[in-house]
Amino acid sequence: MRILWLLLPLLPSVYPSFTNNTEDLLWGAYRPNLYFGLRPRLPQSLMTGLVWFGTQNYQSIAKARHACDQGDGLDSYTWTHFDPRQGGVQILQDSQNNVRITTELLKVPGGSHGGGWAARIKGVPIDPMRPSRISTVFYLGLEGIGGVDMVTDESENGIDGPVEFAGSTPDLGDFTLRILEAPGNEAVTTGPLSEDFEERLGKTHVVGLRLPPGQLWTAKGTFPLSENIVARASPIAEKYRSAEQAPDPSFILQLSDDILTASNLFAVQKSFEGEFQFDVFFESASANQTFDGLVQTSTIDQGIAAIVTSFDSHFDETFPIPSSHAADDVTSLKSFSKAITSNLFGGIGYFYGTSIVDKGFAYEWDQDDEIDDENDGDSGARLTEPRALLTATPSRSFFPRGFYWDEGFHLLHIGAWDTELSLEILKDWIKLIDGNGWVAREQILGEEARSRVPEQFQTQVPTFANPPTLTMAVTAIINQFNAAHDGPSAADLGMDYGMGGQMPLAGTLKSTAALDRTAVQSVLREMYKPLKRHYEWFRRTQRGQIKQYGRRARSRTEGYRWRGRSEAHVLTSGMDDYPRGPPHAGELHLDLISWMAFFSRTMKDFAQFIDEEDDAASFAEIELAIINNIDDLHWNEENEMYCDVGIDSDDESTHICHLGYVSLFPFMLSLLPPDSPHLGPILDMLRDPEQLWSEYGIRSLSKSHSEFGQGENYWKGPIWVQINYMVLGALHNTYAREEGPFQEKAKEIYEELRRNVVNNEYQRTGYVWEQYDALTGEGRRSHPFTGWTSLVTLSKHLLSTPRKSSDFQLL
Known part of the structure; x- marks a missing residue:
């Protein structure tokens, strides 16, 4: 019997990174x-x-x-x-x-x-x-x-x-x-x-x-x-x-x-x-080889036992539970964390097939001759050539397909466990970027995938975007490499490890330290040009109007709006029914301009890592211009909050202020300096139980808002784990770490919010949910939802006291 052959893959292994070691990822x-x-x-x-x-x-x-x-x-x-x-x-x-x-x-x-x-x-x-x-x-x-x-x-x-x-x-x-x-x-x-x-x-x-x-x-x-x-x-x-x-x-x-x-x-x-x-x-x-003699119960049992042992060992090394947790919590918390981590991995799928694309579709407020010409003016839904994609999925029961805005969060968790697997998934997504720089926000590949999607959502449009979260995985890989090597620190390299810069992932891989910079650069360089093309597509197709409405801003070009919104929804933003102003070609969206600052920062770090210094300087200039315009265009002094910008009945520019997740984006992406005068009001409204604060996490819309809990109530109050994760990241990595007038308050909010989010998750039994009730914390909508909700595993490892950048466990 060749018992050893069967048990070889089950022995504790060193998880490889940036090597051609994907044979064991063929089957799954x-x-x-x-x-x-x-x-x-x-x-x-x-x-x-x-x-x-x-x-x-x-x-x-x-x-x-x-x-x-x-x-x-x-x-x-x-x-x-x-x-x-x-x-x-x-x-x-x-x-x-x-x-x-x-x-x-x-x-x-x-x-x-x-x-x-x-x-x-x-x-x-x-x-x-x-x-x-x-x-x-x-x-x-x-x-x-x-x-x-x-x-x-x-x-x-x-x-x-x-x-x-x-x-x-x-x-x-x-x-x-x-x-x-x-x-x-x-x-x-x-x-x-x-x-x-x-x-x-x-x-x-x-x-x-x-x-x-x-x-x-x-x-x-x-x-x-x-x-x-x-x-x-x-x-x-x-x-x-x-x-x-x-x-x-x-x-x-x-x-x-x-x-x-x-x-x-x-x-x-x-x-x-x-x-x-x-x-x-x-x-x-x-x-x-042969299976003869290997079908004994003891052999399979030993093999599974070896997998469990290997998994447990790697989990403890990658996601250690901080000593701040009570001893009686550790066993149940660890079991819960292993399960949601395992289910994220078990939700990885391989899809192959055609998509449905309509290049000519646009709402009336989205009409743009230049953009329409870019897409050849084709109208009507058509099948594309078949494409392939390895991707994690948000929910096996309800969303068993790839989602652009979810995947960046998935890859943070996956990359903490196995950098190469994260890279394999990222490469497949990058391959989907077309010649114009567009990638569909939902990857509905083939008839099996389409059978689970309502017909009205099956068609994708090449002017519609989604939050560019894939870039988080790129910088996480770079930072993971830097953290594993002696030499210049992140600060020496000029990298900002706030939420916008992505902290090194938990569980730095042992094999990463054995690789030289050239090897890593070679792998990432293949992704740089298509990702740069994707970045340019964002800046071209999602650009908003500034000069046309007499708006004052230091940059006359850096304003953005989500194309593809309807009267009641902005699906492209990822926050479908969150309150916005009436649709108009002149509106500007706070969350999108914040994402573009984040994207610019990521591209700057990416260019620096592969020695594209001219590009890095250009991205840095754009990043600064965008951050300046966030204050110039979107800060509302009367309400002391960041707001969308719309057009009123007199055709004048006006702020559209709805206190909730959207108003937090400059803070969540660490775009504000720690001494910003705007940070104090943001932390106050974040911690106010009559506004966003709850015992279960930060609400998506203020409890005092007239639309709180109304309509379909998707993003009008319910608590979402990935947004809470971003809030925790900003607090822990930037505002509780760096000196500033609000540092102590940021530490206090961070500690309490972390406990609220983690406790609400792991103390519940049965399923992990897509979202949680804004008043009771009970699970809502699709389940199990072990996509970005699994980020609780990373959130619970955040340390109570900020330490040097290479020790951080989040992003």
Whole structure:
């Protein structure tokens, strides 16, 4: 037995950075929209998935679990440990079917095709005093060039023993996949009319089907797997309609055991009563290894135990809990933090397919002939060429796709754990930037992704932007490298480590210190030109008007507005229904000009790092001009707050002041110096419980605002973790650290806010939510939401006393 081979990837490892070490990232749980689905990071390739349903009645097949759906009513589903390079453990709690299913994944390196993997699916009754009858269907499908066949002999009454498949594709080479049932499983074999079904009871049932290209993702739906089971069961059930007793559903809710010629979708069904377990092994032939003798329970158990040990060790090193936490809090806080970190990683998906783009669409207040000419004047929604993207996702149940404004926050957390993985995701996003510099704010790639998006939101427009958060990941990588090396400090390099400059990430990678600056520069330089093109696109397409309305500002060019807003929403800002003024070509948006200052600072630091000194000087000039204009254009002395700028009924420029997240942006991005006279009023309104302060975090809109909690109430009061994270970052890294008249107040607010945010999260049970109620702190909207809400893991590690820059754990 080659036990060592299986355990090699599970031994504690040094996480690499900026190396060509992505083979162990080829395979993964890259179908996060499913409860458990595996695929490689390849277009049109092998995909697998798990379906299960109860057999306590005939209606249960209509409630089969496959794609994550809040309507399924699962108590919870969470990765307790998950590392994208190694695998992990997920627990699915399904009280409706009285089963707790655990899925375990081990990744096995070797060969030239990304290695192999082993998966274990096991279940136990939640309530041992109640029946637990579960039917599982594990399927594999292949699209594109290549083929797969079932090696095991077919049987019309089911199969005893393992089921094996063999296949081949250009990217994966030759491979085998085997499904083996553990000893001790029990099936439903007794009951009314059991003698009529004796030949099929307790056996594995299969089906092989041919699906059109691009349709494998429909496997569980009305067609084909559920339909196959129902089509076989319906005439049998009809036969017994007049009988005194009906057969047990387990007897007839079975796949048909038909294998069509040239099938590209195979499904393997096993039905159980009580506890169960089965294993799935995928082996790449190029690994020149064999699974013979490696299917023992002890081997898999040892492998999973090694993953857990490795994960725990790396977690403690990367995200240590400060001594300021009470001892009795540490265990529960650590468990919670591991779970939301694991679920962020388990939410990483690989997507491939076309997008829908309308180059000619514009609202009347967005009409701009120059910009329209840039987009060739095309009108009407059209499909693009297929693109590929590795990305984290905000919510497996509700937003299982890539979001531009979410991803920058995701990458801060991912990069703290594994810089190279963060870089791989970032590179895929950078590749999406088109020739004009645009990248869609939602990446809805392919029919599977579009099936989860309302039709009115599927079309993307090349003049619509989103907050440029990807740049946070760029500077975080640079700062992480600088923090790992001796030599000039961040201050010596002229880098501002406020929120706008991004502090070094937690968990500086050991291998980073072994790399020289040239190696890192080489990798980042490939991203510089497209990111610079993206920056120029922002400045060109989102520029606002200053001179036209007699506005006084030190720069006559640096004003910005979000294009693509409607009467009631500014989706492009990321804060959809936050109050704004009436739509007008002359309006200016505070949050966008703040993001552009932040973007300019990032590009300055980026240019300095790759020795583009002329560019760095230019970005520095733009940054200063933008920061000056934030004060000149957006500060309202009467209200003592920063405001949007709009046009009134007399066609005059006026401030549009709505106290909430938008008014905080110059502060949150650390654009204000610590001695700014504007900082005091901002901290006062931040800490005012009648305005933004709550026991659970900072509210998105003032409690005293006339629109607080009104309408759809998305950004009109609810608490959002990523914005609180930005507030904490500004307080901790800048205003509580640097000398100034408000330093002590910033420290006090930071300490209290950090406790409020962390406590509200980890003391709750079940799911992590998209947002939290502004008055009660209760979870609201989509769940689980382990995208940017997982930033609580970073927030809880912020230290009570500011220290030197290389010690900071945030940004």
